[in-house]
Amino acid sequence: MASQPASMRDVAHRAGVSLSTVSRVLRGAPGVAPDVRRRVQRAADELSYVVSRNASGLVTGRTGRVAVVVPFLQPWFFGVVLSGISDALREADLDMLVYQVGETRSREGWTRALPLRRNSDAVVTVAMDLSEDECHRLDDVGVPVVLVGQCVPGRASVYIDDRAGAAGATRHLLNLGHTRIAYIGSRREEWSSTSSRHRLEGYGAAMATAGLVPWSVGKATGHAGGELAMGELLSDRDPPTAVLAEFDDIAMGAHRILRRSGVRVPGSLSLMGFDNHAAAAVLDLTTVDQAPYDTGLTAGRLTVGILDGKARTETHVEMPTQIILRQSTAAPRGSRGLSA
Numbered sequence: 122m123a124s125q126p127a128s129m130r131d132v133a134h135r136a137g138v139s140l141s142t143v144s145r146v147l148r149g150a151p152g153v154a155p156d157v158r159r160r161v162q163r164a165a166d167e168l169s170y171v172v173s174r175n176a177s178g179l180v181t182g183r184t185g186r187v188a189v190v191v192p193f194l195q196p197w198f199f200g201v202v203l204s205g206i207s208d209a210l211r212e213a214d215l216d217m218l219v220y221q222v223g224e225t226r227s228r229e230g231w232t233r234a235l236p237l238r239r240n241s242d243a244v245v246t247v248a249m250d251l252s253e254d255e256c257h258r259l260d261d262v263g264v265p266v267v268l269v270g271q272c273v274p275g276r277a278s279v280y281i282d283d284r285a286g287a288a289g290a291t292r293h294l295l296n297l298g299h300t301r302i303a304y305i306g307s308r309r310e311e312w313s314s315t316s317s318r319h320r321l322e323g324y325g326a327a328m329a330t331a332g333l334v335p336w337s338v339g340k341a342t343g344h345a346g347g348e349l350a351m352g353e354l355l356s357d358r359d360p361p362t363a364v365l366a367e368f369d370d371i372a373m374g375a376h377r378i379l380r381r382s383g384v385r386v387p388g389s390l391s392l393m394g395f396d397n398h399a400a401a402a403v404l405d406l407t408t409v410d411q412a413p414y415d416t417g418l419t420a421g422r423l424t425v426g427i428l429d430g431k432a433r434t435e436t437h438v439e440m441p442t443q444i445i446l447r448q449s450t451a452a453p454r455g456s457r458g459l460s461a
Contacts, residue, residue, distance in 0.1 A: 126169075129144065129147075131168055131170070132161065132164045132165050132168055136157075137160070138160070138161060142161065146158050147161070185215055186215065186216045186241045187216070187242060188218045188219075188244045189218065189246075190235065190247065190249060191219065191221055191222070191247045191249075192247075192249060193221065197396075198248075198398075201413040202414070202416055202417035206247075206269075206424075208418055208421065209421025209422045209424070209425060210421050210424070212422075213429075215425065220237075222249070231255075232258040232259055241264060243264050243427065243428055244264060245266075245268075245424055246259075247417075247420075250315050251268065267279065267424045268280075276435060277427060277433075278438070279420040279438045280416075280437075280438075280439060281439065281440050282319075282439060282442070284323035285323060286320070286323065286411065287319070287321070287322075287395065288324065288326055289327075290393055291328060294391060294450065297391065297451065297453070298453050299361075299363035299452075302333070302362075302364070303337070303338060303364045303365075304337040304366075305340075305346070305367065306320070306321050306366075306371075307342040307346055308341060308346070336361065338350040338353055338354060340353075343374065344371070345374060346371050347374025347375040347376075348374040348375065349374075351364070351374070352378055355384065362390060362453040362454070364391070364392050365395070366393065366394045368394065369394035369397065369406065369408055371394070373394075373406075376404055386449050387450050387451035388451070389454060391450040392406065393406070393449065396408060396410075396411060405447045405448040407444070407446055407447045407449045408447070409442050409445070411440065411442050412440060415440065419438055420438075
């Protein structure tokens with residue numbers, strides 16, 4: 122019969138130290154004398170001991186895991202943010218558990234339905250747009266919570282200024298000489314997004330400052346929404362000369378309709394997105410870069426800092442945005458129509 126694998130207790134017995142000392146050495150934690158560290162490592166090597174998350178957790182009270190809650194997995198943005206979080210946690214030898222809530226989540230019970238308690242050392246939420254009650258229910262889990270894409274006073278948050286980003290994009294189009302600037306947003310009956318609202322507000326504020334009337338259209342999220350909205354704008358008796366889309370995904374759908382309609386970009390209409398999607402460069406799309414990977418990496422490192430006592434649980438980190446100038450925006454053609 123094969124022998125049982127060595128346990129942490131076996132390593133402690135052979136090295137002549139406590140379980141907690143073994144745990145600290147194998148985790149690389151400070152505060153252990155060099156000779157003791159060498160003795161523990163030698164004992165572990167001799168016994169071919171493999172570190173177990175569950176075993177070390179009995180001593181440290183840690184699971185070695187961080188739960189990350191997202192509304193979706195499929196859209197590009199969430200995958201890139203998750204990649205950044207994962208890399209930051211891997212640097213600290215922490216595992217990532219991902220929970221997808223979905224768009225039709227119940228506002229009354231989703232925090233209790235997820236197996237967060239005793240399964241993780243911290244919780245990171247990505248673009249969840251949590252209410253105050255939901256934040257308090259997450260507090261009941263008893264571990265630190267970091268919010269990504271949402272700024273809540275007194276809570277660890279990593280976010281961008283969506284209003285400023287959209288306002289800056291609108292000013293770029295205004296500075297080119299456009300006055301008929303339309304905005305294509307998403308329309309979500311079941312999923313309220315503060316980010317979406319703030320981007321629309323930023324666009325509206327920039328238009329109002331310029332003495333112009335905002336013009337927004339919202340059909341749906343993704344390419345389909347962009348196609349439907351752009352079709353509606355092109356059917357107007359006096360179409361816009363420039364369009365700002367809430368997301369690059371929406372802008373890509375709008376671009377498809379423009380191409381099929383023979384409307385040249387930017388010769389006849391300027392088009393601008395928001396996010397700097399990986400495919401934006403392929404379409405030469407001018408857009409607002411919010412660096413989702415860096416946002417995820419920052420959130421992951423903030424989570425590690427809080428767990429290690431090196432960061433405060435109310436830390437706010439505002440990530441920068443910048444306009445990426447490409448070939449989809451230019452000065453308007455004056456009084457000429459939209460035909461190619």
